[in-house]
Amino acid sequence: MAQIIFTQQLARFLPVPTLDTQAATLRAALDGAFADNPRLGAYVLDDQGCLRENVVIFIDGKRSRDRKTLDDPLQSGSKIYILQALSGG
Template sequence: MAQVMLRAPLSELCGGRSHVVAGATVRDVLVALEAAHPPIAGWVLDEQGRIREHVNVFVNGTHGEERTPVEDADRVHVLPAITGG
């Protein structure tokens, strides 16, 4: 299972920064994360199951997309965009 690392506010909604989640692709991992932590549903994936444009996902330091394969030892970082002015 992959280790998913979250930043605020997602980590606050999930009750922690690190979560172990199963899935063969980034999309599978994120769907499983949302199922395990319903408060983040809709924050990372949109209605079509695509990563929202204001969220970046990295697998072992490389930018990932929905179809990016995920192995058991992988680290998946989910980073919401920071905005302000």
């Protein structure tokens, strides 16, 4: 079972539990996670369902490939880290 882990930057705004998923793709995993918590989904995805510019997702240590389709495959035991990208000077 894959795990979705939200980093603590998002915890300032709302609860960010670690979630287990049996989804085969990142999109399916996110859809399942946000079905129960749409407010959390609004911090991660924009109104078109694409990854927000200030959010980065890593799967097993590698950055997700496509911010729009989010079709990265997941393996049993994958670790999905969702974090806000840091910016500024």
